[in-house]
Structures are given as structure tokens and as C-alpha cells.
Amino acid sequence: xxxxxxxxxxxxxxxxxxxxxxxxxxxxxxxxxxxxxxxxxxxxxxxxxxxxxxxxxxxxxxxxxxxxxxxxxxxxxxxxxxxxxxxxxxxxxxxxxxxxxxxxxxxxxxxxxxxxxxxxxxxxxxxxxxxxxxxxxxxxxxxxxxxxxxxxxxxxxxxxxxxxxxxxxxxxxxxxxxxxxxxxxxxxxxxxxxxxxxxxxxxxxxxxxxxxxxxxxxxxxxxxxxxxxxxxxxxxxxxxxxxxxxxxxxxxxxxxxxxxxxxxxxxxxxxxxxxxxxxxxxxxxxxxxxxxxxxxxxxxxxxxxxxxxxxxxxxxxxxxxxxxxxxxxxxxxxxxxxxxxxxxxxxxxxxxxxxxxxxxxxxxxxxxxxxxxxxxxxxxxxxxxxxxxxxxxxxxxxxxxxxxxxxxxxxxxxxxxxxxxxxxxxxxxxxx
Amino acid sequence: xxxxxxxxxxxxxxxxxxxxxxxxxxxxxxxxxxxxxxxxxxxxxxxxxxxxxxxxxxxxxxxxxxxxxxxxxxxxxxxxxxxxxxxxxxxxxxxxxxxxxxxxxxxxxxxxxxxxxxxxxxxxxxxxxxxxxxxx
Numbered sequence: 001x002x003x004x005x006x007x008x009x010x011x012x013x014x015x016x017x018x019x020x021x022x023x024x025x026x027x028x029x030x031x032x033x034x035x036x037x038x039x040x041x042x043x044x045x046x047x048x049x050x051x052x053x054x055x056x057x058x059x060x061x062x063x064x065x066x067x068x069x070x071x072x073x074x075x076x077x078x079x080x081x082x083x084x085x086x087x088x089x090x091x092x093x094x095x096x097x098x099x100x101x102x103x104x105x106x107x108x109x110x111x112x113x114x115x116x117x118x119x120x121x122x123x124x125x126x127x128x129x130x131x132x133x134x135x136x137x138x139x140x141x142x143x144x145x146x147x148x149x150x151x152x153x154x155x156x157x158x159x160x161x162x163x164x165x166x167x168x169x170x171x172x173x174x175x176x177x178x179x180x181x182x183x184x185x186x187x188x189x190x191x192x193x194x195x196x197x198x199x200x201x202x203x204x205x206x207x208x209x210x211x212x213x214x215x216x217x218x219x220x221x222x223x224x225x226x227x228x229x230x231x232x233x234x235x236x237x238x239x240x241x242x243x244x245x246x247x248x249x250x251x252x253x254x255x256x257x258x259x260x261x262x263x264x265x266x267x268x269x270x271x272x273x274x275x276x277x278x279x280x281x282x283x284x285x286x287x288x289x290x291x292x293x294x295x296x297x298x299x300x301x302x303x304x305x306x307x308x309x310x311x312x313x314x315x316x317x318x319x320x321x322x323x324x325x326x327x328x329x330x331x332x333x334x335x336x337x338x339x340x341x342x343x344x345x346x347x348x349x350x351x352x353x354x355x356x357x358x359x360x361x362x363x364x365x366x367x368x369x370x371x372x373x374x375x376x377x378x379x380x381x382x383x384x385x386x387x388x389x390x391x392x393x394x395x396x397x398x399x400x401x402x403x404x405x406x407x408x409x410x411x412x413x414x415x416x417x418x419x420x421x422x423x424x425x426x427x428x429x430x431x432x
Numbered sequence: 433x434x435x436x437x438x439x440x441x442x443x444x445x446x447x448x449x450x451x452x453x454x455x456x457x458x459x460x461x462x463x464x465x466x467x468x469x470x471x472x473x474x475x476x477x478x479x480x481x482x483x484x485x486x487x488x489x490x491x492x493x494x495x496x497x498x499x500x501x502x503x504x505x506x507x508x509x510x511x512x513x514x515x516x517x518x519x520x521x522x523x524x525x526x527x528x529x530x531x532x533x534x535x536x537x538x539x540x541x542x543x544x545x546x547x548x549x550x551x552x553x554x555x556x557x558x559x560x561x562x563x564x565x566x567x568x
Binding site for chain 2: 130131133257258260261262263335337338339340341342343344345347348350351352
């Protein structure tokens, strides 16, 4: 409840409720919830059967999840064994994207340019920094561009659109939301999403079971830039001018606050990622983020020595470049600020009332009322979603009788909330 | 609605506090983000002016359904030549202030650019009062 950067969570009837209009799908709540209350919906792996062409669209961070003695080839092979007919890595379109970003920086004058890469950041800007939505680079992200390209290649081979199933293996919740309800485009080109942790478990089980090493079919290779693209500094090191890479949603919020006030003006490019260590720190990653980043750096160095390039775009593939140029642009990104009221006079009165209430609420931000802090409770009261008596300290002041006070607490935290429970986090039978 | 913020001269680490607070409030009203941005940029410039030049100051912000009126009043050295201070690149900031990245002589012209109406009154060795209005 308290970690949510947009204060989207309230506890009601013993459950955490998420306000969809505020949620940016960053997954911070998933990371910390003591009772694992948040689930991340994914598509079923068996859904792939209906498609003759079954493509696993794999972010490079997936290959960084495994110990050093498991080769990328072996990982590819295991994914084939699970039923996918083709495996493609997401970052195959970054050579193209890198060039287009540089061109965009020159042609567009809304400086600083903010990368559209992290979907949680795009949503954070829409909600908390709405005046900066025009600064977001309106170019689609690597997984969409690569999916478009793969689909097009199969169509050229004679397949119908409906025969091609592209399944994205996601390191985070934000990318699922980006596929299911995209910003700046009508419908995603991707057919389904598989969570990275569940695919990891399946791949690992196969690798543990049979220890054979053989080279995989349809192996694609990535260049060093592509392998490190989703890591911190992966994009910013290629940008024009003064480019900064910031990871972690708190750090990003702090920085954007200063950009919005024009306290900071002389920055040209911003790579902003919600997770610490960027996608290596995605909430569905299994391995430690620092180890993942290190493995990908190692893989990038190897690729550099082998002088490899991405297969799909780049100088050798002008046709792919021409095709993607038709597909690369995002539509307008709407600001979505949280407002107290559509009518400005009413909104003003509500703010005054909130400020008045704050004179009385204790300011301890204990969260017992089910709101993340006293200010959020005050707002809920003004919006008629909560009562002053939800605050335990106000109950005391207003001389509420014991039973009444208890009823309120039950209503917020559920009837069992105050019962003895030794299996809760930190208690003596934790985990049972 | 009436908001009031005390500003301490010389405390650069706190410069920007009033602007951020006002921004948070304006954001919750149904005001166009671009309008908010102009106002906040002007307010931040004004806030930094007080921090950089004056001993102390007071910012008051009045919001109604049509406009935001901001008054920035300080006890400070005052501005001897207001017309000159309005020229881009003219600055009386000390070397120490410039070293911190402030005092490029863009403050007042940038404020004016981001406001709908702006008036300056100043008495040397007493202080300065800037009033600006932005329509929302």
C-alpha cells in the first residue's frame, strides 16, 4: 500500500484494492506484499497449440537468468522442446531503433526526449507528470517492432496472419499491460504473454532432467548493443547530447519533478526505467538483478569478439528497415492526471477541505485506516470514499465506543485481521 | 484558496519547495498541464530569485476559478534598475551564486515570458515585490 508511487492501493474488507485509473503497472506492490496478494495474469502456455507458427519472443534478460554453465543454445533448445516452433529475441530491432531515435532527437524539439521503452514510466508520466507527455519519444518499443517484423516475414513465406502466434515472455507486469492495453496504438501485434518466472521454471526443469547439449535450430544472434539494450545505460549511451540513464521509480519521480519545474533544463535524452537495474530487476525475473546484468555484459563482450550483428535489421537488411519505418510511430500519448473534480470550483473547495482535515489527522501515516497516508485518507474522505472515523486516533477523540471502533477496523482489514495467526510473516510459524 | 510559503535567503537546497507544493495542488484541479507548467516555471524562477538575492521572503498564492495570483515579497537589496534587470543576460548575482549554477541573468525575463501579467516594485536596500497573474 505504501510503496505505490501513485497511491493507487486501499485496503477494504481485508483485501488490497487497486484503483485502475491510477495504477501504472510498475509491480512495486507485487515485490513487497507480505501475503502475496497480487497476482499477475498471464496466458496459458497451451494457448500456443492453436497456431501453426508458434513464436517465443524472448527478451535478452531471460538468457541472463541462468547460471553460466547453461549455454544460450541450450536455453533455446529447451524452449523448442516446450512446443515453440521459433525463438526470437526481442532486441533484434534495436539497431533500427537506435538510428531512428537519433533522427527523432534531431527532428523534434520537445527536449529532453524521454525514451518510451519502459511502459511503467510512460504511464507514470501520463498520471504524475502530464505536462511531459509530449517529451516521450513517439517510437514503438523493441518487442513490438520485432514482432511486426517476424509476422511480416512469415506472411511473406505464405502464412496467414491468423496462423502466426507470437508470445512475449515478459520480465514485468508493465509489459503485460502494454500488450493488453497499449498506449499510443490501437492493438498490440503480440498474441499472448507468458510470465518469465513460469517459463524459467519449465525450462530449468527440462534442463535438469536431460543433460544434453546440442545446437538449437533457428538460432538468432544479437549484437552487443542489442544484448545490453534493456540494461541501465543500454539506450542512453547511444543518444545524442547530454544523455542520462535513471533506474528505480523513486529516482525517476524525483528527477522528473525537477524537469517539470525546469530546475533542470540542459539534458537532451532520458532513459528512464521503473526497476532498479532496469529489466534485469524486473519483478518476474528469478535471478539476482546484478548477476543477470553481469551475465548479459559477458554475453555482449563475447558477441563483440565474434563481431555479430542482429539478424533482422541493420545495414544488411534495407527491406526490413523500410517495412519498420511504416510501423514505428506511436500515436499521441494522452496526459491522464488525477483530478479531484472536473469542475474547477468544486475541486478548489475539495482541496481546501483536505487541507483543513489535515489539521486534525495525526500525520503518523500509520496506514491502519486502509489508506497509504493521512493525506490520502483526507482525500478519500472528501471524495466520500472513507470516513473520519476510519482513523483510529479520531475514533479515540470522538469517543467512539469499543464495539463501533472494532466494526470499523473489521470492515477495513477483514474479520480475521486481529485474530492470533502464527503463520503470518515474521511470526513463529511463518511459511506454514 | 490562499497559500503562503516563507522563503529563506541563501538556502538553495530548499529552493523549489514552494513551486512543487503549488504544482501538486494545481495538478488536482482540472487545469491544462501546459498552463500549470508555465506557472510553476515562473514561480520557481521567483523563488530562486529570493533565495539568491534576498535575506528572506514570503510567497503567497491565491487560486480562484479563473486565475492564479502570485505575490513574491522579499527583504533584500532591491533592484536599482528594473528595466535593466528585465534584459536577458543581465545579472547582479554574486560569483558564489553563479558557481552553483544560478544567476545566468535569465530569471526575470523568463518569469515574464511564463506569466500573463507581471508587475515589479522595488526599493533599494529595502526589498522587492513581484506580482504575477496567470489565467487558468
